[in-house]
Amino acid sequence: MARIAFILLCHKNPDAIIRQAEQLTAAGDCIAVHFDASADAADYNAILNGLQDNPNVTFAKKRVKCGWGEWSLVQATLNAVEAAVEAFPHASHFYMVSGDCMPIKSAGFAHQFLDAHDCDFIESYDFFDSNWIKTGFREERLIYRHFFNERTQKRRFYWGLALQQRLGLRRKIPEDLQIMIGSQWWCLRRRTIEALLDFVQERRDVMRFFQRTWIPDETFFQTLVRHLVPGREIECRTLTFLMFTDYGMPVTFYNDHYDLLLGQDALFARKISVEASQLHERLGGLYASDQMEFEISNEGRTLFQFLTGRGRVGRRFAQRFWEQETTLGRNRELMIIACKKWHVAKRLVAGIRDHTNVPAVEYLFNEEDAALPDLGGIETTLEKRSRHRRALMRMIFDHFESDRLIICLDPSSLDLMSDFFADRATVRLLEISCSFDDDYLAGHARRVGLAGPQTGADTMARLLPTIRHDMVYERDMMRDADFPNMTRISDTGSVDANAHAIAQFLGVSLETGKTLAETPHLFVD
Structure with missing residues (x-):
């Protein structure tokens, strides 16, 4: 029977993190937590104290300060993965979640599903040929070195990029890698995780390359899994149901989305509102329940697109x-x-x-x-x-x-x-x-x-x-x-x-x- 080690990256709301860890481990699964080193130390201590008696919980041995788009997010994930591999030798799958994620199926259903599918679930599309990147940089993410965070050091970020472009300081992509891209929310088998950790130790050149890549959490695991695992053993999708608006912002789910979420072809969903206390309670109880039958309609994304496009005033009909x-x-x-x-x-x-x-x-x-x-x-x-x-x-x-x-x-x-x-x-x-x-x-x-x-x-x-x-x-x-x-x-x-x-x-x-x-x-x- 499958046993999941959840990899949880979080940075706030210690009470919710404790509750989430207890809900996910109640059915026999386990969890490795990385709490952002830049967050409040009192919050981290609260999580440690709240979960210290739970044998199915471990913590990353080294915490890093995380920044959106930086290598630090990948390093934090690797630190949590290493802790999980060491602490939970019987874990068969490693599932990436955030503090905003909640299960939308029972643990029994999830275990049965993973037992029936001997593959890795990770979005992994060709970086250059796919249309996964809708706006913004594409090859600039890879061929230039990024030393500054675009969100917190915007002037330095674009100054460094412009300088490299002016001086022609393009760098080569490792020749034996096909760069892939996709969602950071994956579920990988143990043998894949172990192969990936071995690769990380052996290929320092690849590590140096990704450490200066922009938004590497969308390319690092996606590229290495495709490099290490035969394509027939990869299902190119995430088991976490998530949606984005026309403006590229994640859709947030509230109390009245319970039935919709259960009908999606996924095991987890994000992003669950922190204010949706009823939804948190119902989904938390669902994971520990014995429910095995779910009506999968999978209409969530189509329905969202339909409903958000209704009733708009001021549609333009001018000639092109x-x-x-x-x-x-x-x-x-x-x-x-x-x-x-x-x-x-x-x-x-x-x-x-x-x-x-x-x-x-x-x-x-x-x-x-x-x-x-x-x-x-x-x-x-x-x-x-x-x-x-x-x-x-x-x-x-x-x-x-x-x-x-x-x-x-x-x-x-x-x-x-x-x-x-x-x-x-x-x-x-x-x-x-x-x-x-x-x-x-x-x-x-x-x-x-x-x-x-x-x-x-x-x-x-x-x-x-x-x-x-x-x-x-x-x-x-x-x-x-x-x-x-x-x-x-x-x-x-x-x-x-x-x-x-x-x-x-x-x-x-x-x-x-x-x-x-x-x-x-x-x-x-």
């Missing part, structure tokens, strides 16, 4: 600067069908193709595999299509050799509608208004990743009103835009009313409009 001098064509007519239920719009488009000669393209800005002709590469991704929207539309008009074109858009694509209505071309809009029952909304949540097959009924019940409100919000925003040449059909409208709207939208006879309004099963889910 490279498109300000372009137009679809003054004599061209673009007809937009906006419908949240894509299958309904596609049924209507199929009928339009049968009864008119107007070409149509369905959801080309929403659906990755939309049926588009070969346009030289501009059509290959949704990102390219949206970025070069007007150029794409001109090419589609030219491809069909027509001055009239129908496209389908999701109501959320208000920026695209606004951009097209600002064009010199004639633009028309047909809104297909549909009703949404709970079954449809639940299916929609699963299709777009807001919920998984195992999402519980209580979670779904809380989610559905938000999704419904979001759809109503998109509809209202589209109507409030007050676009000219806008008509509407509805699943609750009469055939005659829908026929008039379709005929006006397409510029066809009322008879053709009625035929299309009577399309078999048009509004059926």
Whole structure:
């Protein structure tokens, strides 16, 4: 049976650290603590006194002063790891945690999981080829020597960097290493940890290299594990559930996140608010419980992205600067069908193709595999299509050799509608208004990743009103835009009313409009 030695780096809140250590060791696991040497000595003494009688707790023999982005964080981790290896010879796994981490599964579940997966869990992506670094320095982290902390000695940090760049003092990366990058929250097997400690003693050149690297806690273990362990024995992910906002700040979890956290495919989560006392108590009790069944829905990140993007006021719909001098064509007519239920719009488009000669393209800005002709590469991704929207539309008009074109858009694509209505071309809009029952909304949540097959009924019940409100919000925003040449059909409208709207939208006879309004099963889910 797996036995975990937790590696805890902390610097404050001694009472919480004592409570966390007691909770994690209650099920037979153990913990090695490194308390920042720059923190209050009284706090450290309080932790020592509070845990001195616990045989499953040990402390790093040497404490270091830690600074964000510095080698000191890696050294503190190594000191704690060495203490754990020596104190806990029966530990099979070493799991990196912070004072903000809490378990979201029971110890029994965690042990069973690790027994079933004979591998190391660590994010380990190629430093240069991956897109793991979103902003800031990339190769500058490695090829220049960093002697100062960017946060506490900003002027010296950038002065030292500029001097090295001006003098051409680039350094070489150790030739036998492929530099990797990833989250610092890993779980490694004992044999991997022992191999890593041996490597540290043997390769002083590698140690010197990383000691002057910027933010080495994101590269040191990630690189060495990949260097020492066969790729088939590495699962490139962290077992700690964490999220970041659009601004690069970690998302904090509170008391009402308990059910969401338990549904994630992870063993721990960070960052738990220090004020969420109820959540701390429930998760602490969970780890020592005998619960072995968890419904893993794993929708946390998708759900967070969805919820934080709702209801923003002041969305910009202005033309992009490279498109300000372009137009679809003054004599061209673009007809937009906006419908949240894509299958309904596609049924209507199929009928339009049968009864008119107007070409149509369905959801080309929403659906990755939309049926588009070969346009030289501009059509290959949704990102390219949206970025070069007007150029794409001109090419589609030219491809069909027509001055009239129908496209389908999701109501959320208000920026695209606004951009097209600002064009010199004639633009028309047909809104297909549909009703949404709970079954449809639940299916929609699963299709777009807001919920998984195992999402519980209580979670779904809380989610559905938000999704419904979001759809109503998109509809209202589209109507409030007050676009000219806008008509509407509805699943609750009469055939005659829908026929008039379709005929006006397409510029066809009322008879053709009625035929299309009577399309078999048009509004059926």
